[in-house]
Amino acid sequence: MNNKDSFLKLKSSIPLSVKLVAVSKTKPKEDISEIYSYGHKIFGENKVQELVEKYEALPKDIEWHMIGHLQTNKVKYIAPFVSLIHSVDSLKLLIEINKRALQNDRIIDCLLECYIAKEDTKFGLSEKELIELFNSKEYKELKNVRIVGLMGIASNSNSNSQIISEFNNLHSIFNRLKTTYYSADESFKELSMGMSGDYPLAIQAGATIVRIGTLIFGNRIYL
Numbered sequence: 001m002n003n004k005d006s007f008l009k010l011k012s013s014i015p016l017s018v019k020l021v022a023v024s025k026t027k028p029k030e031d032i033s034e035i036y037s038y039g040h041k042i043f044g045e046n047k048v049q050e051l052v053e054k055y056e057a058l059p060k061d062i063e064w065h066m067i068g069h070l071q072t073n074k075v076k077y078i079a080p081f082v083s084l085i086h087s088v089d090s091l092k093l094l095i096e097i098n099k100r101a102l103q104n105d106r107i108i109d110c111l112l113e114c115y116i117a118k119e120d121t122k123f124g125l126s127e128k129e130l131i132e133l134f135n136s137k138e139y140k141e142l143k144n145v146r147i148v149g150l151m152g153i154a155s156n157s158n159s160n161s162q163i164i165s166e167f168n169n170l171h172s173i174f175n176r177l178k179t180t181y182y183s184a185d186e187s188f189k190e191l192s193m194g195m196s197g198d199y200p201l202a203i204q205a206g207a208t209i210v211r212i213g214t215l216i217f218g219n220r221i222y223l
């Protein structure tokens with residue numbers, strides 16, 4: 001893609017109420033600068049080192065989202081600046097994020113990654129594990145993380161009905177958790193689901209955040 005009209009066309013196909021994360025992983029800083037010059041300020045990366053390098057080199061009003069699997073020992077590198085971590089998949093990781101957030105005197109917004117796909121290659125927690133996390137004493141003591149919703153990745157499938165049912169399932173899990181744990185708290189409101197191949201289905205199923213890479217930056221080349 002990489003031209004203004006096609007980016008703005010994609011942007012206008014997404015309701016204003018849905019946040020677009022431009023997934024810039026593997027792409028050079030120049031590509032991000034270009035999309036930034038069209039007025040877009042939310043970018044997502046899936047590797048800590050790449051995220052830190054790009055954060056350091058690019059304008060400071062960019063909102064950086066961590067969307068990939070995060071190792072506990074790397075949280076410290078992104079804790080000073082990350083806006084939202086989409087991929088929290090264990091209490092242990094959440095405890096580490098809380099510790100590093102405290103050291104940086106901030107509260108870090110997080111999404112819990114929920115496993116919805118048929119494949120067993122994807123990271124994430126089941127509904128049962130999410131409930132265990134919310135009920136745990138350790139979780140209730142964390143003051144420097146804020147769980148603002150859930151993230152999920154649908155199966156890499158040609159079947160729209162399969163993908164729709166996975167997104168609907170995630171939305172139902174979100175609703176049940178919200179009712180049980182956040183009924184008096186507006187902060188639990190985000191549902192991050194939908195990528196280049198399935199974002200219209202995700203929006204129909206209630207996504208509030210979509211994460212789009214290929215449609216914005218073109219195919220990724222992995223060396």
Ligand SMILES: *Cc1c(COP(=O)(O)O)cnc(C)c1O
Pocket residue numbers: 023025046067068153194195196197211212213214215
């Ligand atoms: C790479 C990635 C995306 C974007 O994928 P595209 O198909 O290029 O839009 C979204 N979410 C996660 C977690 C990713 O790793």
